[in-house]
Every structure is written in C-alpha cells, then in structure tokens.
Amino acid sequence: MPLYLYNTLSRQKQAFTPRHPPHVAMYVCGPNLYGPAHIGHALSYIIFDTLKRYLKFRGYDVKHVQNFTDIEDRIIATAREQNTTIEALAEKYIARFLNEMDALNIQRADVYPRATEAISTIIQMTQGLIEKGAAYEIEGDVYFRVRADADYGKLTHRSLDEMEAGARIAVDERKHDPMDFALWKASKAGEPAWASPWGPGRPGWHIECSAMNLEQHGEQIDLHGGGFDVMFPHHENEIAQSESYTGKEFSRYWMHNALLHLPGEEKMTRHLGGLVYIPDALARYSSDAIRAFILGTHYRSPLSWTDEGVTAAERGLERLRAARQDAVAPALTDATPTALTQAAWETRQKFITLMDDDLNTAGALGVLYDLAREINRARGQGASAQDLAPAQATLVELTGVLGLTLKEPERAVSAADAASINALVAERDALRAAKKYADADQVRAQLSEMGVEIADSPQGTTWKKTR
RNA sequence: GGCGACGUGGCCAAGUGGCUAAGGCAAGGCUCUGCAAAAGCCUGAUCGUGGGUUCAAUUCCCACCGUCGCCUCCA
Numbered sequence: 051m052p053l054y055l056y057n058t059l060s061r062q063k064q065a066f067t068p069r070h071p072p073h074v075a076m077y078v079c080g081p082n083l084y085g086p087a088h089i090g091h092a093l094s095y096i097i098f099d100t101l102k103r104y105l106k107f108r109g110y111d112v113k114h115v116q117n118f119t120d121i122e123d124r125i126i127a128t129a130r131e132q133n134t135t136i137e138a139l140a141e142k143y144i145a146r147f148l149n150e151m152d153a154l155n156i157q158r159a160d161v162y163p164r165a166t167e168a169i170s171t172i173i174q175m176t177q178g179l180i181e182k183g184a185a186y187e188i189e190g191d192v193y194f195r196v197r198a199d200a201d202y203g204k205l206t207h208r209s210l211d212e213m214e215a216g217a218r219i220a221v222d223e224r225k226h227d228p229m230d231f232a233l234w235k236a237s238k239a240g241e242p243a244w245a246s247p248w249g250p251g252r253p254g255w256h257i258e259c260s261a262m263n264l265e266q267h268g269e270q271i272d273l274h275g276g277g278f279d280v281m282f283p284h285h286e287n288e289i290a291q292s293e294s295y296t297g298k299e300f301s302r303y304w305m306h307n308a309l310l311h312l313p314g315e316e317k318m319t320r321h322l323g324g325l326v327y328i329p330d331a332l333a334r335y336s337s338d339a340i341r342a343f344i345l346g347t348h349y350r351s352p353l354s355w356t357d358e359g360v361t362a363a364e365r366g367l368e369r370l371r372a373a374r375q376d377a378v379a380p381a382l383t384d385a386t387p388t389a390l391t392q393a394a395w396e397t398r399q400k401f402i403t404l405m406d407d408d409l410n411t412a413g414a415l416g417v418l419y420d421l422a423r424e425i426n427r428a429r430g431q432g433a434s435a436q437d438l439a440p441a442q443a444t445l446v447e448l449t450g451v452l453g454l455t456l457k458e459p460e461r462a463v464s465a466a467d468a469a470s471i472n473a474l475v476a477e478r479d480a481l482r483a484a485k486k487y488a489d490a491d492q493v494r495a496q497l498s499e500m501g502v503e504i505a506d507s508p509q510g511t512t513w514k515k516t517r
Numbered sequence: 518g519g520c521g522a523c524g525u526g527g528c529c530a531a532g533u534g535g536c537u538a539a540g541g542c543a544a545g546g547c548u549c550u551g552c553a554a555a556a557g558c559c560u561g562a563u564c565g566u567g568g569g570u571u572c573a574a575u576u577c578c579c580a581c582c583g584u585c586g587c588c589u590c591c592a
Contacts, residue, residue, distance in 0.1 A: 094592035212519055213588060277592035319591045346530065352585065359529060362542035372556065413531050416540035426556050487551055505554050
C-alpha cells in the first residue's frame with residue numbers, strides 16, 4: 051500500500067510518487083523574521099517534521115529545504131522601529147528560531163536558504179519573466195502579469211474574475227490587472243536595496259521562495275508545504291512565477307496544515323495578536339506533550355490551544371514513558387514470538403496503515419497507546435526485561451517517527467538538593483522498615499512539598515522531581 | 518457575495534454504508550501497596566436538526582441551525 055497524501059492542487063488524497071524515488075525534494079515555507087515564532091509556527095513545523103520522519107521511515111531520502119524570509123516590508127519596518135538593521139534582526143530571530151525548533155525535537159532542514167542570499171536568482175527569474183511577457187516594469191517596480199498565466203488560481207481553485215469580484219483592497223491603478231503582484235519593488239530612500247536592471251530595489255514577497263527552490267532543488271520539486279494561510283496568495287503566486295519561468299510543473303504535491311487558535315478566538319497569527327510563544331509553552335509542558343497534543347488532531351483540522359488539552363497529553367505520555375522504562379536491547383533469537391511481540395508487530399502494521407492515509411497521526415497515536423498498555427500489562431504479569439524488549443523497541447521506534455522522545459522531562463536538581471532528597475528518602479525507608487508508618491508518611495508529605503514524587507517497589511524507593 | 522471545512526460519550530479526538538463507533542484526559546469501582554504513587558482491570562455514545570437515497574446511514578445526497586477558514590498581511 052502506498053502513502054496517500056492530500057494534495058491541495060487536486061483536493062484529493064493521492065498516492066505519493068516522487069519524481070525520482072527514493073529521492074524526495076521537499077520545501078516548507080519558513081518564517082518571516084520580523085519577530086519571534088509562536089506555537090502556531092511550532093504546529094506547522096512539527097507536522098512537516100513528522101511528515102519528513104515518516105517519509106524517511108518509509109525509505110525515502112528526503113532533501114528538506116526551509117527558507118528564512120529576511121527581507122520584506124515588515125522586517126524593514128521592525129528594524130527601523132528597533133533602531134537596528136535587517137541583518138541583525140534576522141540573525142537574532144534565526145538563532146532563536148533554531149533553538150526553539152531543537153527544543154521541540156524538530157529535525158533541522160538540510161538547507162536554510164535566505165532570501166537575501168538569492169537575490170541574483172531572483173533578478174534572473176524576474177528578468178526571464180519579463181522576457182516571456184509574464185511580467186512588466188513600471189517605474190522600477192516589476193509586476194507579474196496574472197492574465198498571462200492561463201491557469202492562475204489552480205491551487206486555490208478560484209478564477210481571477212471571482213477573486214476580483216470579491217477584492218477588498220485598494221488597487222494600485224498603475225497595474226495592468228488588480229491581481230498583478232510585485233516581483234521586484236523599487237526601494238525608497240533609506241530602505242535596503244540591491245542593484246537591478248530596473249534600478250535599486252528589493253524582492254517582492256513571493257519570488258524568493260521560487261528562487262530558493264530553483265537554487266536548492268532545481269526546476270521541479272515533489273512536495274511543498276506550509277500553513278493554510280499561505281495558500282493564497284503566497285503559494286498561488288509561487289506556482290505562477292515558477293511555472294511561467296520554467297514552463298514545467300513546479301511541485302507535484304502541495305500540503306497545508308490547518309491553523310492553531312486560542313479557545314473562542316480566531317487563528318493565532320502575528321498581526322492579530324493572541325500569541326503563545328514557544329519558550330512559554332516549553333516552560334509549562336514537555337516538548338513531547340506539545341507534540342502529542344498537536345499530533346492528536348489531524349493536521350488538516352484546526353486546533354484550539356488549551357491548558358486542559360496539553361495537560362491531558364502530558365498525562366497520557368506518562369503511560370507511554372512507563373512502558374519504555376528500563377528497556378533493554380532485544381536479543382536476536384529465533385524463538386517463537388510471544389503474544390506481546392506479536393502485538394508489537396500488529397501495532398507496526400496498523401501504524402503504517404494509518405500514517406499512509408494522509409498522516410493519520412491521531413489514529414497512529416491511538417495504536418501506540420494500545421501497545422503501551424500491552425507492555426505495561428505484561429510487565430505487571432511478570433514478563434522479563436528480555437520479554438518486553440522487542441515490543442519496547444517497536445514503541446520507541448514508532449513514537450520516534452512522531453518525534454516523541456518518551457524521556458522524562460528533565461528538571462534541574464542541584465547536587466545539594468539531590469543530597470537532601472536522598473537523605474529524606476533514606477530516613478523514610480528506615481521509618482518504614484521500623485513500621486513507623488505515620489512518621490514515614492510525614493516525610494513523604496515533606497518531599498511532596500518539595501516537588502518530589504516517590505515510588506516504592508520491591509527494588510527500593512525511587513524519586514523524581516515533578517516541578 | 519464567491520470558494521471551502523467542521524459539528525462523534527463530561528473535555529479532546531480517530532473512524533466506518535451493515536460485525537464490540539479507536540485512543541487520550543477526567544470521573545466512579547476494583548487489583549497491587551503498610552498507605553500511597555505508578556501500572557493494570559471494569560464502567561459510559563442511538564455520532565448537530567429535519568428530510569431523502571438504500572434491504573441497511575453516524576458514514577452518501579439535500580435543506581436548516583451552529584462554529585470556523587480563505588478571498589489583504591499571516592505557519
């Protein structure tokens with residue numbers, strides 16, 4: 051069974067067949083660097099990270115390119131407000147962005163091209179489009195001529211006439227058609243500028259992605275992703291530019307994730323406010339919990355960010371973590387598979403079937419919970435570490451495809467704190483041995499107040515910091 | 518106005534034209550435990566409303582109600 055992905059172009063799930071298997075050329079729209087990313091960005095990048103991990107799991111060799119848009123009106127405006135340069139602003143937010151992505155266990159892209167490093171290709175494409183009659187210059191600006199593109203609107207399934215009927219923006223009267231968009235903008239005094247055949251200027255918003263794709267992947271790519279909100283006009287315009295320039299199909303598949311919002315509010319986006327920043331989310335929840343929460347809903351369904359929801363995900367993860375506790379490497383034997391090993395095998399099949407169906411991560415997570423229960427049950431019934439090992443290996447592998455680490459959230463404990471906690475735990479153990487349970491319980495309460503949770507077992511008492 | 522999506526147990530959320538409608542959280546009972554914690558077991562849904570198609574619909578079609586997205590910047 052092949053992997054099926056929903057392709058925005060066809061509005062259908064389609065079998066995924068890259069141009070040159072096993073190679074997959076994948077491009078995901080990166081952030082505009084005028085400010086920090088928020089958890090809505092995290093959602094999008096977690097989803098495409100999961101897609102990439104799954105493609106690799108399925109044997110594909112993925113080249114993942116993600117751009118940084120480091121020249122754009124808002125960046126110029128923000129740099130001016132903050133009395134800094136666009137370069138400094140970009141550096142600051144790139145560093146922060148990469149740190150945050152790492153913290154969310156999002157694998158890095160293979161290449162992070164920047165718009166300002168693609169200027170020569172942007173100029174070359176713009177020039178080429180003018181020569182083909184697909185673009186025209188007016189007073190140092192260059193516009194793409196949408197009426198020259200016969201299938202303009204094919205991604206969002208709208209005709210130019212429909213779009214113009216619903217237009218809500220003031221139109222620049224110099225343009226030949228209201229929907230024509232800028233490939234190149236003449237710069238005003240004091241704005242960053244690059245030399246071009248049309249005078250000093252800078253790229254329009256959409257052309258940089260077309261140029262970076264051309265530079266990094268070539269004329270045609272397999273998969274292009276981003277949020278629903280960049281479908282129009284950004285992706286529509288990218289297609290128009292790239293295909294008009296090369297005369298070839300640009301991307302075979304277009305994928306768009308639905309957007310995150312706060313309860314009762316509109317989507318989370320920087321120009322509306324209502325943002326939750328990634329460090330704030332990570333201060334409250336493990337990256338696993340954030341991922342599990344996000345992947346608990348299909349990527350094409352909008353999701354509301356709630357404390358209850360992420361907390362529920364965090365609780366649920368505890369069972370998954372318990373299942374992989376003390377895992378050992380499975381021995382290579384040809385012994386008859388146990389019922390548990392059999393269950394692990396079936397989980398793997400179900401996982402693949404679910405993920406093959408347009409990344410049904412919620413369903414996939416469900417079967418992983420089933421497997422975790424099987425493991426925990428077997429352990430409770432006295433299975434040995436070696437008995438559990440194959441199923442645990444499957445659990446770790448498949449949760450890993452979803453980008454979950456199943457590691458206990460690390461909470462810093464100083465050496466001094468650890469020493470005093472150990473002393474209290476030892477004191478309590480002594481009291482228990484002496485059957486002075488009331489006193490032992492008092493010590494436990496004391497530890498609890500310190501944020502230390504303890505667990506007794508035949509092997510002794512263990513503790514962990516829970517806050 | 519145009520295009521599109523969604524409405525499943527207290528909350529979140531998969532899914533299917535007919536077989537027990539996944540899973541997570543919460544709640545109650547139980548096992549284990551000195552007591553807990555963790556883990557495990559048990560307990561709950563006529564799938565927004567009204568029509569239609571069909572031997573059979575939560576699943577397909579239509580209408581309605583409600584929520585949301587895109588049509589401007591946005592992951």
